[in-house]
Amino acid sequence: MSVLLLSWPTVADAQPLQLPTLNIGIEEADEPSETVLTLQILMLLTILSLAPAILIMMTSFTRIVVILSFVRNALATQQMPPNQVLIGLALFLTFFVMMPTWNEINTQAIQPYIAGEIDQTEALESGMEPLRTFMFAQTRDKDLALFINMNDGVPPSSYDDIPNHVLIPAFVISELKTAFQIGFLIFLPFLVIDMVVASTLMSMGMMMLPPMMISLPFKILLFVLVDGWHLIVRSIVLSF
Structure with missing residues (x-):
């Protein structure tokens, strides 16, 4: 035991812990390229901070999450499924x-930008084209014309002449309208169950019994029997 204690390194013999240093400061740029690099980093950080909004507003996420929220409200299951599951x-x-x-x-x-075949501007323009094609396919002409008229009123000669700041809000309100239309159709069968249960309770004189308490199990039973999640997800995917 004493041999182990003598052979164990003391605190004085231990090597000091090397800690890394980080310097952040603002200095005068010697070359214009240094300023350009700094601006590129700031732009990249700005894009990353807006990534959630880009994901929500320029993809199919808006329609999907609204429809799933309608399903939960139609079932009247409060917070089941939870928000984390729906999102x-x-x-x-x-x-x-x-x-x-x-x-x-x-x-x-x-891939062309990583390979050095195109610069950042060309990569941004090329990357927006498939996204614009998707948004144009899901945007109603009426909604697109609304923002074109509010923008400058000059009708564009082609879709390529429509800027992104006109296309994106038109796409969003079109997605919301489509989601509400599908949500209305989802509500109808559950509304019928509520009306039948309420009428039955009133005819039996049970006016003090909440109809929601009786209709909820029937709603869940109907949703399970028809394989509701399968039908909802299938309808959502096929709507695009």
Whole structure:
């Protein structure tokens, strides 16, 4: 035991812990290229901070999450499924729906930019083309004309002349309208169950018994018997 204690390194013999240093400061640039690099880093950080908004507003996420919220409200199951489950399902369905578009972006913009074949401006323009094609396919002409008239009123000669700041809000309100239309159709069968249960309770004189308490098990039973999640997800994917 004493031999082990003598052979154990003391605190004085131990090597000092090397800690890394980090210097952040603002200095005068010697060359214009240093300023350009700094601006590129700031732009990249800005894009990363806006990534959630880009994912929500320029993809199929808006329609999917609104429809799933309608399903939960129609079932009247309060917080079941939880918000985390609905948002997670909406994200994975968004990845599934948008995968062909993202593959085109990767082929036309990301890989050529990594290989050094195109610069950042060309990569951004090439990457937006598949995304614009997807948004144009899901945007109603009426909604697109609304923002074109509010922008400058000059009708464009082609879709290529429509800027992104006109296309994106038109796409978003079109997605919301489509989601509300599908949500209305989802509500109808559950509304029928509520009306039948309420009428039955009133005819039996049970006016003090909440109809929601009786109709909820029947709603869940109907949803399970028809394989509701399968039908909802299938309808969502086929709507694009």
